[in-house]
Amino acid sequence: MVQSKNKKIHLELLRILAIFFVIFNHTSPEGYLGFASESNAVLYGTNMFLSVLCKVGVPIFFMISGALLLGKQESLRVLYKKRVLRIAVVLLLISVPNYILLSGDSPRSMFGFFRTIYTGTARTALWYLYAYICFLIMLPFIRAMAAQLKRKDYRYLLAVHIVLSVFLLVTDKFVFTKGHNPYISVAIALESSLFYPLMGYYIEHIAEKSSFNKKNYLLAGALSVAAIAATCVTSQIYYTVCAGSLDNAAYQTFFEMLICIPALSLFFILKGTVRIKREGFLSRLIMQLGGAVFGLYLIENFCRLLLSPVILKYVKPLTGDFAAAVLVVITTMITGFAVICLLKNLPLVKKLVNKFI
Numbered sequence: 001m002v003q004s005k006n007k008k009i010h011l012e013l014l015r016i017l018a019i020f021f022v023i024f025n026h027t028s029p030e031g032y033l034g035f036a037s038e039s040n041a042v043l044y045g046t047n048m049f050l051s052v053l054c055k056v057g058v059p060i061f062f063m064i065s066g067a068l069l070l071g072k073q074e075s076l077r078v079l080y081k082k083r084v085l086r087i088a089v090v091l092l093l094i095s096v097p098n099y100i101l102l103s104g105d106s107p108r109s110m111f112g113f114f115r116t117i118y119t120g121t122a123r124t125a126l127w128y129l130y131a132y133i134c135f136l137i138m139l140p141f142i143r144a145m146a147a148q149l150k151r152k153d154y155r156y157l158l159a160v161h162i163v164l165s166v167f168l169l170v171t172d173k174f175v176f177t178k179g180h181n182p183y184i185s186v187a188i189a190l191e192s193s194l195f196y197p198l199m200g201y202y203i204e205h206i207a208e209k210s211s212f213n214k215k216n217y218l219l220a221g222a223l224s225v226a227a228i229a230a231t232c233v234t235s236q237i238y239y240t241v242c243a244g245s246l247d248n249a250a251y252q253t254f255f256e257m258l259i260c261i262p263a264l265s266l267f268f269i270l271k272g273t274v275r276i277k278r279e280g281f282l283s284r285l286i287m288q289l290g291g292a293v294f295g296l297y298l299i300e301n302f303c304r305l306l307l308s309p310v311i312l313k314y315v316k317p318l319t320g321d322f323a324a325a326v327l328v329v330i331t332t333m334i335t336g337f338a339v340i341c342l343l344k345n346l347p348l349v350k351k352l353v354n355k356f357i
Contacts, residue, residue, distance in 0.1 A: 009283055010274035011064050012290025014267060018064075019293045021057035023300050023329045026125060030312060031325025036251055038321075045232065047322050052228045052235075052255050058128060059196045059263035062135070066197025067204035069139060070146040084136045090356050091129045092117075094298045098126065101302075125301060135193040142194065146201050154202040161189040161260055169257050173238060196263070203267050212272030220265035227258035288341060295340035295353070296333065303339070304332045 025032050032054065035047035074082075099113050135142075149157075164186060172180050188194045235254045242250075276283045308328050316324040343353045 007287055007290070009276050009278065009286055010270045011067065012286050013274060014060050014064055014270055015290045015293040016286065017266070018057045018060040019296055019300075020329060020333065021054040021060075022125070022297065023304065023332055024054045024325070025057060026301070026304065027308075027325040027328055030316070030321040031328070033251060034321040034325060043322070048232050048235070048251075049228055051252075052231050052259070053262060055255050055259045056263040056266060059192065059259060060267060061128070062192055062196035063200025063203070063263070063267050065132070065135065066142075066146075066200035070143050070197060070201040071205060072143070076140065079136065079139060083139075084133060086356060087129055087133050087136065090298065091126065091133070095126065097302070101305075125297075128297075131193045135197060138194070142197060145188075146198060149198070149206075151202075151206055151208070154198065154206060157189055157195070157198065158260070158264075160186055161195055162258065164189055165257050165260070169254055170234075173253060174241070195260075199260070199264055200267065203264065203271055207268075212268075217269050217272065220268055224262035224265040227261035231255060231258055289337055292337050292340040292344065295343070296336035299339065300332055300336050303335045304328060307331050307335065 028034075029037070032051050035044050035051060038044040038047055095117050096113070099116055100108065102116075103112075164184075168184060168190075188198075231254055234257065235251055238253060239251060276286070311324055311328050311331065315327055319327070340353075343349055346353075
């Protein structure tokens with residue numbers, strides 16, 4: 001296993017945790033929204049809590065990007081050639097099997113392929129690549145912004161994000177249930193591809209070193225639990241107010257309302273507590289798996305669709321929905337990591353795979 005001296009172990013560990021949460025988010029209805037059909041109150045609350053927690057996956061990915069990219073200086077030519085074009089090529093290539101898979105027996109055509117890519121009707125989990133390309137296009141401006149912001153500015157941005165996220169959701173869903181004001185928007189605070197990269201850069205490079213202490217780790221953990229619990233309560237109230245008229249998917253309406261708190265807390269805690277020797281086996285393993293996360297993200301849908309029917313058929317009757325869904329995630333990760341690590345080391349495809357994923 002090759003180890004890069006430039007990689008940071010806590011960021012690679014965050015990647016692995018984030019992809020676990022992302023894949024779990026795709027295990028509905030057995031896993032992610034499995035609590036909706038749970039009759040046991042304790043399991044219902046516990047499973048909903050974990051379902052809310054899994055929403056930290058995408059914010060963590062954006063924070064890692066901010067931590068790694070906002071401090072770099074590069075020309076527009078390098079940015080587009082090295083980053084934007086690379087992701088665009090990956091998006092185009094991985095969209096082909098997704099288009100074929102989701103088309104079923106429907107007629108396929110070149111125009112239909114590009115239409116589905118553009119309209120999003122067959123993007124599935126690939127939406128993140130679209131958002132990431134937009135982030136890369138805006139990167140020069142976000143870099144300039146990050147270089148000028150002070151610590152107090154980042155804290156103000158966080159406060160605005162929390163206040164607006166709660167206010168807009170509660171107002172739209174509880175107060176004016178049929179009304180929405182599109183002009184109440186602060187893009188930098190509400191847009192994930194702007195807000196979270198800045199927060200990742202702040203935690204990684206700007207936050208005071210003295211803030212990384214046991215007291216603050218405990219405080220961050222407590223605030224995370226409180227934020228997720230508040231989200232669960234709000235979601236349940238919303239479902240009750242609607243008299244059960246919502247479908248299962250509507251349960252997640254409030255799931256991202258306060259998700260920045262556990263997402264930032266997890267990043268903050270791992271940044272301050274991970275102390276793994278770089279020359280050890282565990283460090284090399286984390287580096288190897290962290291380097292395969294992007295590839296796993298691209299193929300997890302295929303691995304999950306292959307493994308899920310078998311596990312749900314033979315394991316679900318013994319363990320129940322939630323445990324079976326977790327097993328689907330674990331086996332998907334093991335299979336996907338094995339495939340990507342193998343491809344990254346095969347002589348014939350090594351150069352191509354390492355360049356793009």
